[in-house]
Amino acid sequence: MVGPCIMGYGTAEQKAFYLPRILSGEDFWCQGYSEPGAGSDLASLQMRAEPDGDDYILNGSKIWTTHAQFANRMFCLVRTKFEGKPQQGITFLLLEMDAPGITVQPIITLAGDHEVNQVFFDDVARRQVRPDRRGEQGLDRRQIPARIRARRGLGARPESLPRPRPRHGRDRGRRRRSRLRRETGRRADRRRGHRD
Ligand SMILES: Cc1cc2nc3c(=O)[nH]c(=O)nc-3n(C[C@H](O)[C@H](O)[C@H](O)COP(=O)(O)OP(=O)(O)OC[C@H]3O[C@@H](n4cnc5c(N)ncnc54)[C@H](O)[C@@H]3O)c2cc1C
Secondary structure, eight states: OHHHHHHHHOOHHHHHHHHHHHHHTSOOEEEEOOBTTBSSOGGGOOOEEEEETTEEEEEEEEESOTTTTTOSEEEEEEEOOOSSOTTSSEEEEEEETTSTTEEEEEEEOTTSOEEEEEEEEEEEEEOOSSSOEESOSSOOTTHHHHHHHHHTTSOOOOTTSOOOOOOOHHHHHHHHHHHHHHHHHHHHHHHHHHHO
């Protein structure tokens, strides 16, 4: 999910650093949007990221974070401005999960699975090791819709993403032929079954 966002809106450095690590599986990301008091209404999120020199000190909590126990990185939404409209002052940050002050607490579902977690941030110093901040002092409005579309499986489609190949007649013909082959195979199996 974070891949299409970086492809669409990241800097050249972010693309060069993060995208190969996503492809290789070296990085495993979790998504920090939901909070105990902010679900569908993301504008009510409260996790604070207070400026500290070049970077931020993070305090608050994220909840329902899928596979946070495995992730080495998190992309998340945090509040960097505390006055004005709640929709403004939200920043999209990329974090490293092994930063001191991050605690991942399992939430065990009724089925007994450990898939989701609550993640606590206690004075986490998020150091700016790479230029991986975007939309500071107000989320770049284009980011959230693209991310949510990607999450819903509809695909983010910033201009830089490749368009899906149109399905030409040749592809339709290939699909029809493979369907016919499957059908013919099934008929042959049925005939063999009768003989056996
Ligand atoms: C298995 C699982 C994994 C998840 N993983 C993650 C994750 O990795 N990261 C993450 O950030 N979140 C994750 N979530 C959280 C999930 O995306 C939230 O459930 C979601 O943000 C909704 O928040 P909520 O549960 O607080 O529901 P609420 O926002 O309280 O909504 C409750 C109900 O009210 C309805 N509703 C809310 N507002 C309105 C409105 N204005 N008008 C009409 N109806 C409304 C909703 O549709 C819903 O039916 C996960 C959830 C689940 C179940």
